[in-house]
Amino acid sequence: MISFAIGLSVVLLLTILFLLFRIGTLVSIFRGSSQRAVGTTKTSNKINSTLLLLFLLVGGAAFAWSFADSWQEMNQPLASVHGDWTDSLFWTTMIIIGVVFVITQILLFWYSYKYKHQDDKKAYYYPHNNKLEIVWTMIPAVVMALLVFAGWKTWTKITSASPEDAVVIEVMGKQFSWMVRYPGPDGVLGDAKIPLVDATNQMGVDFSDQYALDDFMPREIHVPKGKPVLLKIRAQDVIHSVFMPHFRLKMDAVPGMPTKFWFVPTKTTYEMQNETGNPDFKYELACAEVCGRGHFAMRFIIVVDEPEDYEAWVAEQVPFVEEHPEILTKAETTPAKELVAKNGSGDKAEEVKTAL
Amino acid sequence: MSSTDISINQDVHHPHEEHDHHHDQNFFEKYIFSQDHKVIGKQFLITGIAWAFIGGFLSILFRLQLGWPEATFTFLEPILGGWIVNGKLNPEFYLALVTMHGTIMVFFVLTAGLSGTFANFLIPLQIGARDMASGFMNMLSYWIFFLSSIVLFVSLFLESGPAAGGWTVYPPLSALPQAIEGSKGGMTMWLISMALFIVSQLLGGVNYITTVINLRTKGMSMTKLPLTVWAFFLTAILGLLAFPVLFSAALLLIFDRSFGTSFYLSDIFIGGAALSNTGGSPILFQHLFWFLGHPEVYIVIMPAFGIVSEVITTNARKPIFGYRAMIGSLIGISVLSFVVWAHHMFVSGMNPFLGSVFMFLTLIIAVPSAVKVFNWIATLWRGNIRFTAAMMFAIGFVSLFISGGLTGIILGNSALDIYLHDTYFVVAHFHLVMGAAAFFGMFAGVYHWFPKMFGRLMDEKLGYVHFWLTFVSVYLVFMPMHYLGIAGFPRRYYAWTGFETFNFFTDMNTFISIAAILGFTAQFIFLFNFIYSIFRGRRSTANPWHSNTLEWTTPVLPGHGNWPGPLPTVYRWPYDYSKPGAAEDYIPQTVPFSQTQSSNLPQERDLE
Numbered sequence: 026m027i028s029f030a031i032g033l034s035v036v037l038l039l040t041i042l043f044l045l046f047r048i049g050t051l052v053s054i055f056r057g058s059s060q061r062a063v064g065t066t067k068t069s070n071k072i073n074s075t076l077l078l079l080f081l082l083v084g085g086a087a088f089a090w091s092f093a094d095s096w097q098e099m100n101q102p103l104a105s106v107h108g109d110w111t112d113s114l115f116w117t118t119m120i121i122i123g124v125v126f127v128i129t130q131i132l133l134f135w136y137s138y139k140y141k142h143q144d145d146k147k148a149y150y151y152p153h154n155n156k157l158e159i160v161w162t163m164i165p166a167v168v169m170a171l172l173v174f175a176g177w178k179t180w181t182k183i184t185s186a187s188p189e190d191a192v193v194i195e196v197m198g199k200q201f202s203w204m205v206r207y208p209g210p211d212g213v214l215g216d217a218k219i220p221l222v223d224a225t226n227q228m229g230v231d232f233s234d235q236y237a238l239d240d241f242m243p244r245e246i247h248v249p250k251g252k253p254v255l256l257k258i259r260a261q262d263v264i265h266s267v268f269m270p271h272f273r274l275k276m277d278a279v280p281g282m283p284t285k286f287w288f289v290p291t292k293t294t295y296e297m298q299n300e301t302g303n304p305d306f307k308y309e310l311a312c313a314e315v316c317g318r319g320h321f322a323m324r325f326i327i328v329v330d331e332p333e334d335y336e337a338w339v340a341e342q343v344p345f346v347e348e349h350p351e352i353l354t355k356a357e358t359t360p361a362k363e364l365v366a367k368n369g370s371g372d373k374a375e376e377v378k379t380a381l
Numbered sequence: 382m383s384s385t386d387i388s389i390n391q392d393v394h395h396p397h398e399e400h401d402h403h404h405d406q407n408f409f410e411k412y413i414f415s416q417d418h419k420v421i422g423k424q425f426l427i428t429g430i431a432w433a434f435i436g437g438f439l440s441i442l443f444r445l446q447l448g449w450p451e452a453t454f455t456f457l458e459p460i461l462g463g464w465i466v467n468g469k470l471n472p473e474f475y476l477a478l479v480t481m482h483g484t485i486m487v488f489f490v491l492t493a494g495l496s497g498t499f500a501n502f503l504i505p506l507q508i509g510a511r512d513m514a515s516g517f518m519n520m521l522s523y524w525i526f527f528l529s530s531i532v533l534f535v536s537l538f539l540e541s542g543p544a545a546g547g548w549t550v551y552p553p554l555s556a557l558p559q560a561i562e563g564s565k566g567g568m569t570m571w572l573i574s575m576a577l578f579i580v581s582q583l584l585g586g587v588n589y590i591t592t593v594i595n596l597r598t599k600g601m602s603m604t605k606l607p608l609t610v611w612a613f614f615l616t617a618i619l620g621l622l623a624f625p626v627l628f629s630a631a632l633l634l635i636f637d638r639s640f641g642t643s644f645y646l647s648d649i650f651i652g653g654a655a656l657s658n659t660g661g662s663p664i665l666f667q668h669l670f671w672f673l674g675h676p677e678v679y680i681v682i683m684p685a686f687g688i689v690s691e692v693i694t695t696n697a698r699k700p701i702f703g704y705r706a707m708i709g710s711l712i713g714i715s716v717l718s719f720v721v722w723a724h725h726m727f728v729s730g731m732n733p734f735l736g737s738v739f740m741f742l743t744l745i746i747a748v749p750s751a752v753k754v755f756n757w758i759a760t761l762w763r764g765n766i767r768f769t770a771a772m773m774f775a776i777g778f779v780s781l782f783i784s785g786g787l788t789g790i791i792l793g794n795s796a797l798d799i800y801l802h803d804t805y806f807v808v809a810h811f812h813l814v815m816g817a818a819a820f821f822g823m824f825a826g827v828y829h830w831f832p833k834m835f836g837r838l839m840d841e842k843l844g845y846v847h848f849w850l851t852f853v854s855v856y857l858v859f860m861p862m863h864y865l866g867i868a869g870f871p872r873r874y875y876a877w878t879g880f881e882t883f884n885f886f887t888d889m890n891t892f893i894s895i896a897a898i899l900g901f902t903a904q905f906i907f908l909f910n911f912i913y914s915i916f917r918g919r920r921s922t923a924n925p926w927h928s929n930t931l932e933w934t935t936p937v938l939p940g941h942g943n944w945p946g947p948l949p950t951v952y953r954w955p956y957d958y959s960k961p962g963a964a965e966d967y968i969p970q971t972v973p974f975s976q977t978q979s980s981n982l983p984q985e986r987d988l989e
């Protein structure tokens with residue numbers, strides 16, 4: 026019954042609108058405005074030009090207000106050295122394009138308003154002006170050159186080789202979670218091969234490799250404040266993307282092609298909790314490349330510690346082989362080489378290791 | 382004897398030739414398998430409009446999810462059936478919606494619907510040709526497109542759903558049926574549909590290029606072409622060079638999916654088993670895809686540039702400012718569009734050095750784009766502007782193009798792209814600059830050339846209502862998305878509530894969804910106006926906008942062959958509006974200088 030009533034009222038509403046439309050058309054014929062060239066009638070010109078000006082003013086004000094109102098929320102807390110560079114470059118560029126935005130939009134709407142049709146007027150025949158055109162080609166060219174230069178300097182610094190003493194962490198994306206591995210006391214990550222992946226050894230670590238024996242795989246990432254951290258990133262199934270918004274960090278995790286990104290965290294989780302006034306604040310890692318059903322739920326926690334706390338945390342960690350001693354016997358009974366040969370991707374796995 | 386007969390026949394029939402053709406055609410030849418460029422243009426337009434409504438509707442579905450993540454959508458069960466599980470949208474179906482929305486809008490609406498419509502309809506009419514170089518190929522182009530759209534449409538009804546890996550279909554996600562339901566039959570059909578679509582585009586493109594080069598009427602030199610034709614011409618060249626690369630990318634993906642090759646696959650463990658594929662590179666696909674994908678965004682926007690230039694100059698009653706600079710910037714954009722593709726891949730793991738090269742090339746493209754904007758604004762300056770519905774959309778286009786284009790300067794900067802890549806900042810940017818803006822160009826074109834297509838005018842007042850509702854809601858939808866993007870909200874997320882970092886701005890998302898629904902609803906005003914005006918609109922005169930270009934020298938409803946008599950001869954450029962000394966404020970291209978001695982400029986005196 027209710028749906029019938031709704032349907033009926035929609036039909037009635039549409040009929041009324043249609044009748045209004047017909048009446049409007051008839052009135053315009055009666056008034057004779059339909060005899061004039063389209064777009065030269067006084068009323069519609071006045072209404073449209075005024076609305077354009079109004080749109081500029083009201084829209085501009087609404088934009089300014091909403092921008093100011095969202096300012097606090099849209100600026101994510103910042104916790105890395107390079108994030109400071111990119112944030113300041115971002116807002117510098119925003120100011121430049123903001124100026125251009127304001128000037129061009131004002132001119133566009135103001136000219137539209139000011140030069141609306143008048144019967145007794147004729148437009149100004151002005152086909153070109155080479156000087157003007159050269160000027161307004163050169164100005165953007167110069168501004169772009171400056172922005173390219175600034176961007177290139179920042180980009181080169183961010184993507185430069187990581188310092189020797191960087192803390193190395195391997196991050197692996199899979200549907201739909203992240204796994205991480207630390208190299209342990211020897212500072213070297215053991216070999217890993219996709220064919221070795223099974224229910225226990227989910228990262229496919231080759232435990233016949235001596236370097237792998239002290240590797241540990243914690244449930245959250247811990248990094249020391251103020252020290253460079255190198256993320257070695259790979260994926261197991263489809264492309265994922267390591268996105269740490271607070272560190273202004275993003276790098277795709279690509280199956281078959283290891284990638285990397287290094288950064289220096291600047292604030293511990295505790296400091297950030299104080300700064301944001303949120304005692305539950307946590308640094309998060311999200312996936313930024315569509316990877317399937319659970320794409321939106323690939324959450325992982327990052328904890329930034331004071332360097333001494335970090336050392337203490339590392340010391341507490343138990344190597345994976347000690348947690349799962351059975352894996353070692355398996356590695357001995359089925360040597361990795363044999364398994365790899367069986368699956369036929371040994372050569373590539375070697376490459377992965379050297380690249381890492 | 383016989384030879385005399387023939388010559389007599391020719392003599393008798395010559396003046397009525399076009400007429401006879403007309404009478405002989407049956408319904409199918411005239412409206413279905415027509416080889417007339419005007420009918421084919423209308424076919425593209427109507428198919429494009431149908432697809433735009435489907436694509437728009439899909440976006441409303443996922444905006445419901447994003448705007449009200451906690452709500453239950455049992456009321457959608459009659460439409461979506463099994464995709465609603467316990468009142469919740471299936472997350473994989475959410476991805477399928479996003480994917481289909483992108484594919485439909487980019488390829489079917491803004492490529493086929495926009496350049497398919499207007500390049501077909503306007504090129505012969507504006508260069509003074511009887512039809513396209515090959516009417517038959519032109520017909521094939523439409524029907525292959527139709528076939529391709531049928532394939533994609535059917536894929537919406539597969540049990541495993543349509544393709545769901547994003548419109549960019551990056552492998553391995555799109556290559557492995559284990560990875561997502563949409564990579565089963567849906568992806569196969571997506572690839573078939575795209576392969577057909579590419580064939581259709583190439584058939585069309587070859588035709589547009591040949592027609593513009595060979596069939597221009599007497600006097601129509603390249604420097605007297607309207608900017609629309611220049612835009613369609615360059616768009617066709619881009620398509621011809623870029624689409625085959627997408628075809629190769631799709632072909633290799635088909636091989637990987639069905640024939641066990643490893644072009645894009647390497648070192649994969651999925652669904653509890655390691656795959657034997659080795660040596661491939663997912664990045665290869667991205668390079669191939671974006672080698673099309675980036676020119677593609679210019680394939681979408683350049684016809685809109687042309688249409689808007691034409692509409693602005695006609696309705697401002699002023700010559701387009703800097704005609705040659707406008708052509709130059711179109712050529713500049715066309716060339717540059719081929720060397721910027723990797724700016725979509727700054728964080729793909731590509732060599733950082735390449736990143737700096739592509740940043741440099743990308744930011745250069747801002748220069749010709751800026752020139753175009755300045756020239757449009759300069760054309761408005763001291764004009765005598767007629768606010769037709771088409772003109773409103775053209776002004777709206779410039780505004781949207783500025784707003785969306787400027788943020789491209791940020792995203793083209795590789796250092797800034799690290800944080801903003803695949804966030805809502807990108808979504809806001811490209812929807813404004815090539816989504817909404819191209820739509821506005823398309824609307825401007827439809828309102829402007831509707832009288833030539835159907836012999837009647839669309840209702841202007843409904844056009845204004847349509848414009849204002851659309852314009853306002855586009856800004857209400859996409860401006861706030863920048864804030865989400867600056868806050869780092871990632872794209873293609875079913876919900877952000879799982880992350881503390883993104884667990885705010887829920888009101889803003891609701892607001893965006895409401896604005897999107899408003900904008901979508903407003904399109905029904907257009908649909909009504911469009912259909913109603915075809916049958917009941919005010920009858921148009923031959924040249925309702927007092928425009929200079931050749932299409933307005935044809936009869937109100939041009940028949941087969943466009944001009945009843947001989948083809949017109951062109952004497953001047955298309956932009957002699959408000960020329961000092963002229964009686965009217967426009968001088969069509971067919972008026973020789975000898976008839977306009979009072980308004981000729983010093984350098985034109987020799988041509989009298």
